[in-house]
Amino acid sequence: MDWVNAVIQGILVGGLYALFATGLSLIFGVMRLVNIAHGDLIVLSSFLCLAIVSGLGLHPLIVLLIVVPVMFAIGYALQRGLLNFTLGPDILPPLLVTFGLSIVIQNALLEIFSADSQKLPAGALQTASLQIVEGLAVGVFPLIVFACAIVVIAGLQFLFYRTALGSAFRATSDDPDTARLMGIDNRHIFALAMAISLAVVALAGVFLGMRTSFDPSIGPGRLIYAFEAVIIGGLGSLWGTLAGGIILGVSQIVGGKLFPGADQLAGHVVFLILLVVRPRGLFPRAVD
């Protein structure tokens, strides 16, 4: 029963990893941009929520109503005011600018909030669990996170394939020049993609802060999990990202059970093995 428990926990953690990863996957799909600051933006959302929670005394889940729109706006402004100028045939500018941004965010958080470990108060949700059978219980909060991941991915899938905005995203992704000839403002489309990406990041950041403790230095680690989930799932596939997150989550928790203290390492090793065996991921979509 211990092992079943570990696998279930791994699957549920995978939901959180999928939330880390969808934002990264989305902007790569639309504009071939890999945002090295992605993990630090997740942690920024956690701290933003923490500041509001401690200021207003609200529950973190209610504060989501503030954090998500704020991160959406930051995403739009960041893309419009900075990252749009880095896009082009050369991959170095976006990579190095987001790398610089990552260092700036990390140290700004360190300066404002110090290196202390923080946690968002989840209240009764922290310990609530559902008994499935004797000896097997599942936490309510991890279930909520997992369900949110499914809803977010289904929503993005709908947005991409059933709406006019989705067509614009796919058109700019396929051929930015022709998309512009058809009257699409690429700068605006890219900014909207980044805004949506950071809205998902906000959700992920708040859930992360409610689940575990966090500090300004953990951003790069979250970026790596997000990246691994994207690559395992296959570039450009949103549902693949969920599968990638689950595989990563299960590898970490089962690996940590087999070799105590080696949970992160187990996740990385499974990722590298999958990269060798299936370099294009489980459900590849995009060609790049």
Add this chain to the structure above:
Amino acid sequence: MAETAQYRVATATRTSRAGLFVLLAGVVFLATTPLWGGRAEMRLVVEFCYFLALAQMWNLLAGYAGLVSVGQQAFVGLGGYALFVFSIWLGVHPLLALPLAAVAAALFAIPTALIVFRLRGAYFAIGTWVTAEVYRLSFAQVSDLGGGSGMSLPIGVIKSVAGSRAERELVVFAIGVAVAVAATGIVYWLLRSRHGLALTAIRDSEPASESLGVNNFRTKLYVYVLAASITGFIGALIYLQKFRIAPDAAFSLIDWTAYVIFIVVIGGIGRIEGPIVGTIVFFILREFLADLGSWYLMILGLVAVVVMLRAPQGIWGLLAARFDLHFFPVQRRLYRRDGSPP
């Protein structure tokens, strides 16, 4: 009479000959530190030298081979740990352990490359980072190497470098200066060779270079392994100076890759002079701003972002374009034999 006879191809320019003297003066200035400076100055120069050498290697990868690695700390750490393993476990003389560390780093670089080369562009960058994390976490698991808290070089090993502390510091200093000069020289030599032409072709267009008969994969692999082995040597040297190693510090992204990236970007990526200028700027900034703690890194990050956006060719790129400076001429230029411009 063939038309071509009126032309000749040359790489040297007047400024490149003048630049050679400036560089020689710089090397002499650094190499004579023990004559005019104390222990603190010598330490600073060694640090300057290994950052310069690391920057040359990263610039070779990112600026010429199109391999933007965010995982070079993997090889600094491997080199450092190789020094400890060879000198403590196998009883090798620490100075002999330095080249062995370079070999070890190269041996690790080959399988690493075969995995990360499956990823392109920015994903390659994060892939190298993951492998560096794997090395860091793996070394943290080895309890014979002190696990997560690390270990120190035993006194006996330290004493075997040289009898007195002053002599040991002199030895480390000499190797440090040599490695900076050698790293710069190797990059220069490589770029002037036919491999350099292949690298430049790859940087400009991968499909075009492949169609002209360049084996892109093999060229990139060679460069990656070469950079890894020199980075491993530098790593061993760094820990021969520090005496104490721990996984988090040895595989630190900030210390061994982020600083190096900022150095190269600020100095000028894709130019041999870039890392030199960048390292000088980096040390000047550090001298004035290091007390500011996390503000220092914020400022460094912002400067790099602004440089990348406003002057992607870096400080040296701006100077070179303004004054036609080429201290390390790798560009082949066409001249008329009678001296008039082509």
